[in-house]
Amino acid sequence: QKEVEQDPGPLSVPEGAIVSLNCTYSNSAFQYFMWYRQYSRKGPELLMYTYSSGNKEDGRFTAQVDKSSKYISLFIRDSQPSDSATYLCAMSAGNQFYFGTGTSLTVIP
Amino acid sequence: EADIYQTPRYLVIGTGKKITLECSQTMGHDKMYWYQQDPGMELHLIHYSYGVNSTEKGDLSSESTVSRIRTEHFPLTLESARPSHTSQYLCASRDTGAGELFFGEGSRLTVL
Numbered sequence: 001q002k003e004v005e006q007d008p009g010p011l012s013v014p015e016g017a018i019v020s021l022n023c024t025y026s027n028s029a030f031q032y033f034m035w036y037r038q039y040s041r042k043g044p045e046l047l048m049y050t051y052s053s054g055n056k057e058d059g060r061f062t063a064q065v066d067k068s069s070k071y072i073s074l075f076i077r078d079s080q081p082s083d084s085a086t087y088l089c090a091m092s093a094g095n096q097f098y099f100g101t102g103t104s105l106t107v108i109p
Numbered sequence: 110e111a112d113i114y115q116t117p118r119y120l121v122i123g124t125g126k127k128i129t130l131e132c133s134q135t136m137g138h139d140k141m142y143w144y145q146q147d148p149g150m151e152l153h154l155i156h157y158s159y160g161v162n163s164t165e166k167g168d169l170s171s172e173s174t175v176s177r178i179r180t181e182h183f184p185l186t187l188e189s190a191r192p193s194h195t196s197q198y199l200c201a202s203r204d205t206g207a208g209e210l211f212f213g214e215g216s217r218l219t220v221l
Contacts, residue, residue: 008149032208043115043199043212051208088152090210095140095159097210099152 003027006089006100015109019076023089023100026070030091030098033065035074038086038102047087048074079107112136115200115213122190123221130185130216132200141183142201142210145169152199158183190220 006023013019021035031052036044048063050056050072056063062075072091076083086102113134122128134141139160144152154167158177172194174186183202187194200213 002151004151034209036212041215041217043214046209046211049209092208092210095157096154097142097152101149101151 001026003098004089004091004100007103008101010104010106012106012108013079015079015081015107017079017107019079019083019105019107021074021076021087021089021103021105023072023091024070025072025091025098027091027093027098028067028070029093030067032092033063033072034090034092035061035063035072036088036090037083038088040085044088081107081109083107113200113202113211113213115198115216117216118214119217119219121219121221124191126190126220128187128190128218130198130200130218132183132185132213133181134183134200134202134211134213135181136202136204136211137180138202138211139180139205140203141177142203143167143173143175143183143185144199144201146197146199146215155198156185190218192220194218194220 004025033050035048038044053065053067060077064073084106088102089100116131142157143155155169156175158164198216203210
């Protein structure tokens with residue numbers, strides 16, 4: 001069983017839509033949760049970082065962590081064509097990191 | 110914003126060649142990592158370092174080596190490249206006590 005599961009998509013939405021991206025995990029020891037955005041032929045860019053459970057908001061982006069369900073989400077409000085990218089979830093306990101396989105998102109103008 | 114740099118960004122070489130992928134960060138982070146990324150797959154850890162003169166092997170380390178002589182520099186060397194090494198290689202770093210991991214832009218390697 002993989003440590004982190006992420007639906008690969010692809011996901012296609014119209015401009016202005018609310019996007020919900022999700023990951024589930026199996027290791028209850030994970031304490032740090034991250035979301036990365038990766039454009040084609042670029043490295044992952046850290047979007048959101050959350051410690052333990054709860055919500056965190058940054059502009060159009062909201063990250064949610066539900067440790068009881070082992071489930072994390074990233075919401076993108078008012079999605080823009082520039083949000084078209086692959087989104088990776090990541091989590092860690094200690095010094096090792098575990099990544100989802102990424103969800104490919106396309107926002108159609 | 111992360112200041113982590115990888116060179117070369119793109120490299121095409123022949124089988125059997127020795128290559129070194131460079132990674133430097135200017136943030137003074139103690140911990141550095143090398144990952145391999147293939148399309149549709151999760152990132153695989155190749156090597157990591159917790160500080161100068163400290164290196165550890167990850168899942169895919171058997172065909173490569175790293176060194177950490179300076180805090181800011183963490184090069185990855187393939188002694189004899191093979192077509193199976195064709196992939197994107199990502200360098201990352203984080204500060205001790207912090208949870209976030211920052212990535213470089215990646216080095217895309219093609220072995221013919």
